[in-house]
Amino acid sequence: MNGHTVSIDVLIAGGGSIGLTLAVLLRHHGVKPLVVEEKPELSPHPRATGIGSRSVEILREVGLDQAVNEAAVDLRAGKIRGRTLAEADFTESEEWRTKTAAELTYTPARIRGTCAQNRLDRVLITKAGDVEFGVALDSFEQDSGGVTATLSDGRVVRARYLVAADGVRSRVRQVLGIGLTGPGVIGKETTSVLFGADLRPRTPFAMCNIEHPDATGLLVTVDGEREWVFLTRVDTEPTPDLIRTALGDPSIEVEIRSVLRFRGRGQVADRLSVGRVFLVGDAAHAIPPLGAFGLNAGVADAQNLAWKLAHVLRGEAGPELLETYHAERHPVALMTMEQALLRFNDPSLHWGKDMAEARKAAGAINAPVVHMGYRYGGAELPSTEDVALDLDGSPGSRLPHMWVADGVSTLDLVGSQWCVLTADPDVEADIPVHRVDGWLYGTVLVRPDGFVSRSYG
Numbered sequence: 001m002n003g004h005t006v007s008i009d010v011l012i013a014g015g016g017s018i019g020l021t022l023a024v025l026l027r028h029h030g031v032k033p034l035v036v037e038e039k040p041e042l043s044p045h046p047r048a049t050g051i052g053s054r055s056v057e058i059l060r061e062v063g064l065d066q067a068v069n070e071a072a073v074d075l076r077a078g079k080i081r082g083r084t085l086a087e088a089d090f091t092e093s094e095e096w097r098t099k100t101a102a103e104l105t106y107t108p109a110r111i112r113g114t115c116a117q118n119r120l121d122r123v124l125i126t127k128a129g130d131v132e133f134g135v136a137l138d139s140f141e142q143d144s145g146g147v148t149a150t151l152s153d154g155r156v157v158r159a160r161y162l163v164a165a166d167g168v169r170s171r172v173r174q175v176l177g178i179g180l181t182g183p184g185v186i187g188k189e190t191t192s193v194l195f196g197a198d199l200r201p202r203t204p205f206a207m208c209n210i211e212h213p214d215a216t217g218l219l220v221t222v223d224g225e226r227e228w229v230f231l232t233r234v235d236t237e238p239t240p241d242l243i244r245t246a247l248g249d250p251s252i253e254v255e256i257r258s259v260l261r262f263r264g265r266g267q268v269a270d271r272l273s274v275g276r277v278f279l280v281g282d283a284a285h286a287i288p289p290l291g292a293f294g295l296n297a298g299v300a301d302a303q304n305l306a307w308k309l310a311h312v313l314r315g316e317a318g319p320e321l322l323e324t325y326h327a328e329r330h331p332v333a334l335m336t337m338e339q340a341l342l343r344f345n346d347p348s349l350h351w352g353k354d355m356a357e358a359r360k361a362a363g364a365i366n367a368p369v370v371h372m373g374y375r376y377g378g379a380e381l382p383s384t385e386d387v388a389l390d391l392d393g394s395p396g397s398r399l400p401h402m403w404v405a406d407g408v409s410t411l412d413l414v415g416s417q418w419c420v421l422t423a424d425p426d427v428e429a430d431i432p433v434h435r436v437d438g439w440l441y442g443t444v445l446v447r448p449d450g451f452v453s454r455s456y457g
Contacts, residue, residue, distance in 0.1 A: 004155075004156070005148075005156045005157070005158050006155060006156070006157050006158065007157075007158045007159075008032075008033065008034050008157060008158070008159050008160075009031050009032070009033065009159065009160050009161065009309075009313050010026060010031060010033035010034070010159060010160065010161050010162075010163060010309060010313075011033065011034050011036070011137075011147065011149055011157055011159035011161070011162050011163070012033050012034065012035040012036070012162075012163045012165055013036060013136075013137040013149075013162065013163070013164050013165060013166045013172055014035075014036075014037060014164065014165030014166040014167060014281075014283070015035045015036070015037025015039070015042075015128075015131050015132075015133065015165075016037070016043065016121070016165060016167065016281070016282075017048075017117055017120055017121055017124065017281070017295060017298065017299075018165045018280050018281030018282070018295075018298035018299065018301065018302055019035050019037070019163075019165030019166075019280075019281070020035065020121060020124035020125055020128045020131070021058075021124055021298070021299050021302040021303075022163060022165060022280060022301075022302035022305065022306055023035050023124075023128040023129055023131065024062055024064070024124055024127045024128050025058075025061075025062060025302055025303055025306035025307075026306050026309065026310065027127065027128070027129050028061070028062045028127075028306070028416060029306055029307055029309075029310035029416065029448075030310060030314070031306075031309065031310050031313055032129055032130070033129065033130070033163075034130050034132070034157065034159075035128060035129075035130065035131040035132065036132050036135040036136065036137055036151060037131065037132070037133050037134075037135065037136075038134070038135065038136035038137075038152065039133060039134070040133050040134045041133055042118065042121045042122065042125065042133075043117075043118060043121070044118055044194065044257065044258055045118060045192065045194055045229075045258050045260050046116035046117055046118050046119075046194065046220070046222045046229055047116075047117040047118070047192075047295075048116075048117045048289070048292065048294065048295040049114045049115065049116045049117065049206075049220060049221075049222075049292070050114065050292025050295070050296075051068065051072075051111060051114075051115050051120065051292075051295070051296065052292060052296040052368075052371040052372070053104070053107045053109050053110060053368070053371065053372065054107075054109075054296060054299075054300060054371050054372035054398070055295070055296045055299040055300070055371075056068065056107075056109035056110060056111055057107060057108070057109040057372075057411060057450070058299055058300070058302075058303045059109075060108070060109050060411075060412075061303075061411075061416060061450075062127065063127075064123055064124070064126075064127065065109060065111070067123045067126070068111055068115055068120060068123050069111045069112055071115050071119040071120065071122070071123055072111045072112050072113045072114060072115035072119075073112075073113045073114050073115070073204050073221055073222075073223060073224035074112045074113045074204065074224070075112075075113040075114060075204050075205060075206055075221075075224070078205065078206045078207075079205075079206055079207050079208070079209070079351065080205055080207075080208045080209070081208060081209035081210075081211065082208065082209075082210070082211065082248075083210075083211050083212050083248070084210060084212050084215075084245070084246060084247060084248025084249075085199070085202060085208055085210065085219060085246065085247045085248055085249075086202075086247065086248030086249055087248055088202075088208050090202075090205070105388060105401075106368075106372075106387055106388040106391050106400075106401055107372070107401055108401055108403070108409035108411060108412070113204070113206070113224075114206050114221060116221075116222045116223075116229075117295060118222075119222070119223075135151050135152055135153055136151065136152040137149055137150075137151060137152075137166070137171070137172070138150045138151060138152050139175075140162060140172070140175070140277075142162070142275050142276050142277060145160075146158055146159055146160045146161070146276060147159045147160075147161065147162040147276050147277060149162060160276065160313065161276050161277070161278065161309060161313075162276060162277045162278070163277075163278045163279075163280055163305070164277065164278065164279050164280070164283045165280050165281050165283060165298075166283050167281075167282045167283060168265055168267075168282045168283070168286040170279065170282075170283035172277065172279070172283065173269055173279055173283055176271075176274045176277060178269050178270055178271050178274065178279070179269075179270040180267040180268065180269060180270065181267065181268050181269075181270055181334070182265075182266040182267040182268055182286075182337055182341075183266045183267075183341070184265060184266065184267050185263045185264070185265055186263070186264045186265065186266055186288060186341075186344065187263060187264045187288075187344070188233050188263070189233065189261055189262070189263050190231055190232070190233055190261070190262055190263065190264075191231070191232050191233065191234055191238055191259060191260075191261050192229055192230075192231050192259070192260040192261070192262065193229065193230045193231075193232070193238045193242075193243065193256060193258075193259055194222070194227070194228075194229050194256070194257045194258040194259070194260075195227075195228055195229075195230065195240075195243055195254055195255060195256045195257060196226055196227055196228075196254070196255040196257060197226065197228060197243065197247070197252055197253065197254045197255070198225065198226050198252075198253070199225070199226070199228065199247070199252075200225055204221055204224030204225070205221060206220070206221060207219060207220045207221065210230075210246045212245055212246060212248075214242075214245050215232065215242050215243075215245040215246035216232065216233070217230050217231050217232030217233070217246060218230070218231040218232075219231075219246060219247075230242075230243055230246055232246075237259075238256065238259060239256075240254035240255075240256060243256070264288045264289060264344065265286035265287075265288070266286065266287070266288050266337050266340065266341050266344075267285065267286045267337070268284070268285045268286075268330070268333045268334050268337050269283070269284050269285065269333075271326060271330075272284050272301075272325060272326040272329055272330055272333075273322065273323075273325055273326050278305055278322075278325060280298060280301040280302055280305060281297075281298030281301060281302075282294065282298065284298075284301060284329070284333060285297060285298075285333040285336065285337060286337075287336055287337050287340045288337075288340040288341055288343070288344040289340075290340060290343040290344050290347060290350055291339065291340050291343050291350055291367055291370065292367075293336045293339065293340050293367075293370055293371070294336075294340070296371055297332070297333060297336050300329070300332070301329055303449050304325060304328060304329055304449060305325050305329075307416065307447070307448040307449055308321050308322055308324065308325060309322070311448075328376040328377075331378060332374050332376075335365075335370070335374065336370060339364060339365055339370050342362055342363065342364045343364070346362065349362060349364045350367060356385050359384070359385070360384070360385075364384075365384045365385075366384060366385045366386075366387070368387040369381065369383070369384055369385070369386075369387045369390060371387075372387060372391070372398055373387040373390035373391065373397075373398075374390075375390070375394065375396035375397045376396040376451060377395060377396035378396075379394065379395075379396055392441065393440075393441030393442065393444050393452055393455055394452065394455060395452050395453060395454055395455055396451065396452065397451065397452055398450055398451055398452075399411060399414065399421070399444070399446050399450050399451065399452055400441055402436060402438070402439065404434075404436055404437075410434075410436060410439075411450050413434045413436075414446055414448065414450050415432070416448045416449075417431070417432065417448050418431045418432075418445070418446070418447060418448060418453075419431055419432040419433070419434060419445075419446050420432070420433045420434065420443060420444065420445055420446070421434050421436055421439060421441070421443070421444050421446060422434070422435055422436070422439065422442070422443040422444070423435065423436060423437065423438070423439040423440075424443055427443055441455070442455055442456055442457045443455070443456040443457070444456070
């Protein structure tokens with residue numbers, strides 16, 4: 001046992017996508033955390049593939065949006081289907097990120113296609129700072145001044161705050177005795193097979209429903225050319241022949257690289273913080289996969305928490321600011337889980353065309369509203385279908401986007417700090433004031449995370 005205690009500001013337990021995102025955001029705000037991850041390296045398995053516009057806005061804030069765009073796959077088709085891939089009809093492709101920049105008027109951020117989580121992680125780690133793999137958080141105790149953590153290599157770390165990004169079976173959450181709300185494990189066990197095969201020229205596409213009776217499942221792109229995931233419910237160990245059956249080509253060379261088995265979960269922690277310990281990502285909420293809500297909710301957790309921790313650590317705010325993390329993110333997590341469960345039970349609410357009336361009848365919210373149209377503070381949304389109507393400058397909503405110069409959005413003006421946006425030339429403040437020609441939302445006080453704090457009409 002190493003008797004020396006290392007003192008740091010923030011210890012992050014878990015070096016997956018959300019732990020890395022939090023580390024990047026903390027460093028962006030001037031805080032240098034330590035990330036420990038018990039796995040020996042970044043996960044090679046893709047897991048989630050859908051990065052929403054709000055997450056890209058957050059990546060844009062830290063200068064990583066272009067790197068993620070380069071890691072993404074430029075698709076020519078969205079979701080297709082067929083008895084096998086060889087028999088799939090690309091002309092029946094469902095819409096997938098086909099709207100242009102001019103059509104997506106509510107956000108400056110978009111990527112060209114799909115970006116698998118393992119590719120996202122390789123971008124995040126370039127700005128995450130101190131990340132130690134093969135090191136787990138063994139135990140911890142907290143008191144009024146901080147958290148004392150013992151690591152698996154014997155080191156003792158004294159941190160002012162601990163953040164658990166350690167997944168759906170979070171040991172930190174269990175030690176804290178935090179309960180869970182939701183149905184828990186849902187659906188049958190799914191086998192995720194990461195494999196290599198050259199599928200050109202029938203690519204790229206986002207995903208393909210395979211309907212062959214001997215190889216039913218979902219084929220998902222990773223790099224759009226040679227790396228793929230096949231999601232299936234076979235009871236036996238998956239083989240290259242199973243993949244060849246799904247592809248409809250018995251001669252193709254297939255290399256199985258990784259196999260993961262999982263079951264969907266719907267659960268939200270009853271508390272997202274206890275004292276100086278916080279939960280983010282899957283440790284805070286496990287969201288069923290349909291809708292691509294889970295990863296993106298975790299990215300939003302990290303952004304919400306990062307600036308608040310930085311403000312408190314710098315003495316610019318009292319610890320009561322950190323209490324707003326649970327107050328703001330917990331209702332959003334519950335809403336997100338409920339929306340994913342609705343889609344799990346009826347996928348047409350997500351994938352179907354012209355489904356506004358059906359969503360309304362089911363209590364479902366259109367996906368872009370789930371991703372970024374929510375409001376902190378519990379105010380009722382103007383629309384459950386049109387996210388642009390929800391981003392209207394009201395307190396608790398994400399600041400409206402307007403282009404103010406070539407390639408510069410009102411969101412970029414925030415600059416990760418408190419500021420005021422207005423069209424009024426007479427407004428003065430002790431924080432940056434940005435005067436925007438044509439601004440239609442009155443004078444608004446904006447938080448460092450780009451959410452409106454107050455509106456002055």
